[in-house]
Amino acid sequence: MENTTVQMVALFLQTSVQMGTPILFATLGAILGEKVGHLNLGVEGMMLMGAVIGFQVGFSSGDPALTLLAAGSAGALGALIYAFVTVTLRANQIVTGLALTIFGTGFSSFVGQKLAAETLSDSLVKSFAPMEIPILKDIPILGKMFFSQSLYVWLAFILAFVVYFFIKCTRYGLNLRVVGENPAAADASGVHVDLYKYISILLGGAMCGIGGAYTSVVFIGRWQEEITAGVGWIAVALVIFATWHPLKAIFGAYFFGMLRTIGFKIQNLSIPFFGNSFIIPTQLLDMIPYLMTIIVLVIITLRKKRENQPPGWLGNPYFREDR
Amino acid sequence: MLRVTKKPETSSGRRFLISILAVVAALLATSVIIFILGYNPLDIYWKMLEGATATPYRLKETINKAIPLVILSLGVGIAFRMKFWNIGAEGQYYMGAFAASFLALNYFNWPAYILLPAMFIAALVAGGIWCCIPAVLKARFGTNETLVTLMMNYIAISWITYLQHGPWKDPGQFGFPKIANFEKNAILPNLFGVHIGWVIALVLVVLVYILLRYTKLGYEISVLGESVTTARYAGINVTKVMLLAVFLSGGLCGATGMIQASAIESSLSYQMSGGLGFTAIITAWLARLNPFTIIIVSFLFSILLQGGTYLQGALQIPASIAGILQGSILFCILGSEFFTQYKVSWYKAKPKNKTENKAESQGGEA
Numbered sequence: 001m002e003n004t005t006v007q008m009v010a011l012f013l014q015t016s017v018q019m020g021t022p023i024l025f026a027t028l029g030a031i032l033g034e035k036v037g038h039l040n041l042g043v044e045g046m047m048l049m050g051a052v053i054g055f056q057v058g059f060s061s062g063d064p065a066l067t068l069l070a071a072g073s074a075g076a077l078g079a080l081i082y083a084f085v086t087v088t089l090r091a092n093q094i095v096t097g098l099a100l101t102i103f104g105t106g107f108s109s110f111v112g113q114k115l116a117a118e119t120l121s122d123s124l125v126k127s128f129a130p131m132e133i134p135i136l137k138d139i140p141i142l143g144k145m146f147f148s149q150s151l152y153v154w155l156a157f158i159l160a161f162v163v164y165f166f167i168k169c170t171r172y173g174l175n176l177r178v179v180g181e182n183p184a185a186a187d188a189s190g191v192h193v194d195l196y197k198y199i200s201i202l203l204g205g206a207m208c209g210i211g212g213a214y215t216s217v218v219f220i221g222r223w224q225e226e227i228t229a230g231v232g233w234i235a236v237a238l239v240i241f242a243t244w245h246p247l248k249a250i251f252g253a254y255f256f257g258m259l260r261t262i263g264f265k266i267q268n269l270s271i272p273f274f275g276n277s278f279i280i281p282t283q284l285l286d287m288i289p290y291l292m293t294i295i296v297l298v299i300i301t302l303r304k305k306r307e308n309q310p311p312g313w314l315g316n317p318y319f320r321e322d323r
Numbered sequence: 324m325l326r327v328t329k330k331p332e333t334s335s336g337r338r339f340l341i342s343i344l345a346v347v348a349a350l351l352a353t354s355v356i357i358f359i360l361g362y363n364p365l366d367i368y369w370k371m372l373e374g375a376t377a378t379p380y381r382l383k384e385t386i387n388k389a390i391p392l393v394i395l396s397l398g399v400g401i402a403f404r405m406k407f408w409n410i411g412a413e414g415q416y417y418m419g420a421f422a423a424s425f426l427a428l429n430y431f432n433w434p435a436y437i438l439l440p441a442m443f444i445a446a447l448v449a450g451g452i453w454c455c456i457p458a459v460l461k462a463r464f465g466t467n468e469t470l471v472t473l474m475m476n477y478i479a480i481s482w483i484t485y486l487q488h489g490p491w492k493d494p495g496q497f498g499f500p501k502i503a504n505f506e507k508n509a510i511l512p513n514l515f516g517v518h519i520g521w522v523i524a525l526v527l528v529v530l531v532y533i534l535l536r537y538t539k540l541g542y543e544i545s546v547l548g549e550s551v552t553t554a555r556y557a558g559i560n561v562t563k564v565m566l567l568a569v570f571l572s573g574g575l576c577g578a579t580g581m582i583q584a585s586a587i588e589s590s591l592s593y594q595m596s597g598g599l600g601f602t603a604i605i606t607a608w609l610a611r612l613n614p615f616t617i618i619i620v621s622f623l624f625s626i627l628l629q630g631g632t633y634l635q636g637a638l639q640i641p642a643s644i645a646g647i648l649q650g651s652i653l654f655c656i657l658g659s660e661f662f663t664q665y666k667v668s669w670y671k672a673k674p675k676n677k678t679e680n681k682a683e684s685q686g687g688e689a
Contacts, residue, residue: 039469041410045650085654089661094408094469095608098601099653106646110360113641233477240470283485290474290481294460301466310467315408319329 006140012261013145017153018219020257022047022228024156025211026235027242027249028163029075032204034239035167036197037180037313041097042082043208044232045104050075050209051216051227052108055115058217062121064128067217068210075209076202078104083201087194090317105226115223128152128218152218157250159207164246176200180311183318193318208232234260237293243300243308256289328666338663345659349652356647367634367644374633375626383517385622385629387587390520391416391579392621395603397531398575400612402454404535405548405568407461409454411472412576413600414479417593418453419446419577420584421483424502424591427509427584428491435508442509442581450577451570453479458569462562476600483593491591502591511586518586525618527575532614534571544568576600602649609656624649 026043033040040046054071061067082100085091133147167173178186179196187193216227234256241256242248263282300308354364375385395412402409423442430438457471486502493503511518535541543564547554554561579599588595606624610616631645 041473081654085658089658090665091657091660092608094410095605096654096657098410098605099650099657101601102598102605102646102653103650106643106648106650109643110641110647113643230477233473236470237474237477281485281489283481283488286481286484287478290477294466294471294474297466297470298460298464301464314467315469319327 010141010144013142013258014148016258016261017145017149017254018257019260020254021153021156022211022214022219022231023234023238023256024160024249024253025214026208026232027238027253028156028159028246029204029207029211030235030239031242031244031246031249032163032200032207033079034244034314035176035180035311036200037183037311037316037318038083038086038197038201039093039097039315040079040082040100040201040204041094041236042078042100042104043097043235044228044230045101045107046075046078046205046208047212047215047228047232048104048108048226049078049212050206051212052112052115052223054209054213055120055216055223056111058120058124058213059115059118062124064124067124067213071209071213071217072206073209075212076206078209079202079205082205083198086317087197087201090319093315093317101232108227109225112223112225118223120217120221124217125221150218152214156211156214156253160246160250167246172196177311180313183313187318208235211235234289237289240300240310241289241293241296243296244310259285259288326668328668329664341659341662342656345655346652348659349648349655352655353648353651356651357644362640362644367640370634370638370640371630371645372626374637375629379516381629381633384632385625386517386521388625388628389618389622390518390524391583391599392603392606392624393524393618394520394527394579394582395576395600396607396610396617396621397527397614398450398572398579399604400572400607400610400614400617401531401535401544401568401575402572403607404612405544405565407458407565407569407572408469409457409472409569409572410469410601410604411454411457411475411573412603413596413598414472414476415450415453415573415576416580416583416596416600417479417483418580419450419574420580420591420595421479421486422446422449422577423581423584424491424505427505428503431506431509433508435512438508439511439585442585443578446577446581447574448577450580451572451574453577454569454573455566458566462565480593483591487591487593505585505589509585510589511582518582520582520586523578523582528614528618531575535614540564540567576603605653609653627652 026047029046030040030043050071053074054067057070058064058067078100081103082096085096086093128150130148130150137143137147139147167176175186175191176196178189179191179193179200183193186196211231212228215231216223220227238249238252238256242252263285350364350368357364357367374381376382395416398415399409399412422445426438426442426445430441433441453475454472457466457468457475460466460471461468488500491502493501495503511520513519514522533541535544543554543559546557546559547561547564547568551561554564580596583595584591602624606620607617610620627645627649631642631648634640634644635642
């Protein structure tokens with residue numbers, strides 16, 4: 001009896017991390033975009049583009065590296081359209097992002113219609129299967145969560161540190177932040193504003209695409225229409241929840257992943273409380289990420305701590321001659 | 324080398340020309356995609372147009388899709404004029420539908436001439452209040468309204484999903500999660516074959532036009548949109564004007580929810596919008612927030628939506644092709660606005676500063 005509960009909790013934590021992985025990829029991508037001042041509401045669209053192209057290439061080639069590359073390129077292609085329209089042509093970011101989501105959704109269902117009944121080759125499934133690390137994976141409760149995960153899950157985790165290090169500790173990262181805070185100052189000090197924006201938005205798009213492909217290739221393993229099911233929007237929320245910080249995004253993503261797992265696995269959550277049990281319907285749990293994000297947004301605006309603020313120029317186009 | 328400079332003013336004729344060129348460019352770009360995917364683009368376009376307009380039934384379906392788009396775009400447009408980025412139309416729509424459904428499901432014995440107006444007003448108030456929450460947060464704490472209105476969408480949708488699976492689930496559906504259908508007196512009547520929502524939409528277009536053009540509030544909204552500081556200097560009560568305008572904005576979106584729930588769905592469902600609240604943001608923007616242009620743009624967009632549905636139903640060609648088409652048209656039109664605001668000219672570069680405007684020349688047509 002005792003043993004099965006422990007196993008269930010271990011399985012629950014393992015699934016939560018898996019559910020959080022696409023969220024983490026997309027959030028890191030969105031952070032990169034927002035750090036250069038571009039609010040991209042096309043995250044969901046880029047994820048879907050990556051999900052479908054990743055699945056298509058994985059299905060026809062069976063090669064894991066090629067799958068990742070294709071998914072990343074598809075996401076970056078979506079981001080390129082967005083970057084061209086908002087950076088070079090200075091169009092409204094919100095509207096362009098929404099257009100990208102519409103485009104990506106249409107694109108993925110269209111390309112995906114022939115993939116609906118297909119399954120991936122065994123060799124590809126195997127290369128993304130959880131790596132069982134001996135001994136460590138048998139640690140009760142936490143073992144499975146950390147030491148029985150796909151390489152893909154680890155990639156997201158490591159990527160968060162890479163992004164953090166890049167933004168915080170390199171010269172390029174500093175320039176990138178200045179572009180998002182005050183593009184005029186960056187321009188005046190010789191930083192190529194548009195180039196930074198392009199690279200950052202494209203890299204971000206690639207991460208969103210790879211995150212989308214995690215859902216289709218690894219987590220579900222089959223193609224379904226709109227397979228990302230709103231993860232892109234959760235990522236937009238999580239960027240704020242994590243106050244634009246890649247490492248905080250790890251905790252946020254796994255936490256939101258946990259909430260999604262509860263909704264995914266159980267119908268109603270009953271919490272024992274002094275002999276009575278309260279039943280929380282899972283549909284209401286879906287609200288929590290968004291509700292908490294609003295609360296966090298109010299708190300960071302109130303506390304006005306420098307490092308928690310959104311990038312200063314977020315949402316505004318920059319045109320040298322407008323100064 | 325390319326040089327970009329700001330243009331003083333663009334004539335409306337030139338603007339129109341640029342927009343047309345953008346649509347043509349979009350059609351060309353989509354043609355390439357459709358061709359690569361293995362269909363004949365001209366055939367697809369023609370079938371979509373046919374599917375949206377050729378028979379009275381199809382035309383009615385197209386108008387049914389245009390009605391909510393028009394009112395939602397009007398709502399979004401009011402807030403956008405003030406540069407209050409309300410992207411929460413979707414949530415306001417659902418909260419409006421929720422309030423209207425509450426009356427329709429509980430007070431179905433009221434006569435229609437009382438029940439329907441009551442539902443409309445309840446929806447307006449609910450949508451308005453839902454939109455005022457982010458506005459109050461902005462006024463009190465200075466939070467970014469774009470992000471808050473976006474989050475509020477998903478809270479509203481979760482709420483409706485909860486109702487549908489829980490307390491409002493119709494026991495007569497044998498366990499299937501569906502909210503009960505409305506009684507007859509909670510359903511909007513038809514006029515000339517289409518539900519009366521089209522009259523409401525046209526009346527609202529005129530009202531919003533008058534509001535923006537000829538009233539003090541409309542003037543204050545546009546001043547606020549230009550500059551908050553100017554508005555303060557002019558003695559405008561910024562918070563009051565903002566809350567009032569935002570209430571109207573959300574109210575219109577909420578009212579749309581009532582019209583859809585009553586006339587189209589005859590019930591409430593967490594899937595009934597199908598992303599209309601987001602599409603409306605795009606239509607409002609493309610119409611440059613002008614109430615009358617909103618009618619045209621919304622109708623054209625409905626042709627795309629209905630044409631896509633027809634492709635799927637009648638020809639087994641996926642409706643998602645309409646999504647690709649919408650996306651490409653949007654990218655091209657959004658991008659084309661650049662050419663109405665800026666002038667691009669060639670000039671001879673001095674040999675040294677080569678890296679400048681590199682980004683300008685890369686990318687190509689989206």
